[in-house]
Amino acid sequence: MITKKVFLKTLMLTGSLIFCQAIMLTAQQAPEITKLLKLEADQYFADRDSAYLDPYYGLKKLIYGNKRFAENKSIKPRQTDADLKNNELGQKPFATIIGCADSRVPNEIIFDQGVGDLFITRTAGQVMAEASYGTIEYATEVLRTRLIVVLGHESCGAVGAAMKLPENPPGHVVTLINAIKPASLYAKKNASSADESLDLAIRKNVVEQVALLRNLEPVLSRRFEKGDVLIVGAVYNLHTGQVEFLEETITSLPRFKKQSN
Numbered sequence: 001m002i003t004k005k006v007f008l009k010t011l012m013l014t015g016s017l018i019f020c021q022a023i024m025l026t027a028q029q030a031p032e033i034t035k036l037l038k039l040e041a042d043q044y045f046a047d048r049d050s051a052y053l054d055p056y057y058g059l060k061k062l063i064y065g066n067k068r069f070a071e072n073k074s075i076k077p078r079q080t081d082a083d084l085k086n087n088e089l090g091q092k093p094f095a096t097i098i099g100c101a102d103s104r105v106p107n108e109i110i111f112d113q114g115v116g117d118l119f120i121t122r123t124a125g126q127v128m129a130e131a132s133y134g135t136i137e138y139a140t141e142v143l144r145t146r147l148i149v150v151l152g153h154e155s156c157g158a159v160g161a162a163m164k165l166p167e168n169p170p171g172h173v174v175t176l177i178n179a180i181k182p183a184s185l186y187a188k189k190n191a192s193s194a195d196e197s198l199d200l201a202i203r204k205n206v207v208e209q210v211a212l213l214r215n216l217e218p219v220l221s222r223r224f225e226k227g228d229v230l231i232v233g234a235v236y237n238l239h240t241g242q243v244e245f246l247e248e249t250i251t252s253l254p255r256f257k258k259q260s261n
């Protein structure tokens with residue numbers, strides 16, 4: 001039998017859980033990011049053409065789209081069969097996404113974007129090689145896409161595998177393990193628990209990949225330095241559906257560097 005005391009306690013617990021969830025939904029990004037990007041709590045939409053011209057605005061478009069998805073308010077823009085077949089005008093994607101191949105992270109769905117919006121390269125652990133660099137450079141030089149997002153995700157199997165530091169991974173998997181190894185070693189050294197170390201490795205891997213692209217000669221490093229192209233990192237949460245942009249990859253963008261110091 002449920003006593004009054006237990007009932008009240010359960011009620012309080014449920015109430016605080018709902019409250020926590022509400023806070024999580026409104027606080028999608030870190031306060032510093034919210035301030036710098038001027039994100040508005042009640043805003044859900046950003047214009048497509050402006051996002052293509054201004055990568056800072058493009059970031060807002062991705063964040064608002066993900067907010068729609070996380071809050072079950074997706075509008076699924078330009079995703080009909082007719083939209084897919086209507087491509088005479090070519091493409092003008094406003095963002096390049098370097099994401100993990102994980103089947104649970106479909107980029108257009110989690111950012112609630114449509115056909116022609118995102119230029120996507122996906123490999124396990126979003127590990128990049130020569131062909132990935134060429135693909136990203138094609139987007140910046142030919143398609144004039146000005147926003148690049150490295151997108152990791154929670155419970156990433158590739159990062160998890162790298163954490164085990166296997167001695168003889170099969171076939172070409174060794175390429176992935178070796179690329180993620182520095183992040184996994186960093187996490188093992190700096191995390192206080194196994195769960196925390198996987199999360200830390202996932203974030204560190206993204207931060208390292210952002211740094212790699214920002215310094216990639218000869219195209220991206222120059223573009224990033226001039227402020228033509230923004231390169232940022234984010235991590236997708238498989239449970240809440242939220243994409244969290246990593247603060248250090250936003251505060252270090254040219255426009256915010258001085259404000260944050």
Ligand SMILES: [Zn+2]
Nearest residue numbers: 100102156157
């Ligand atoms: Zn993954």
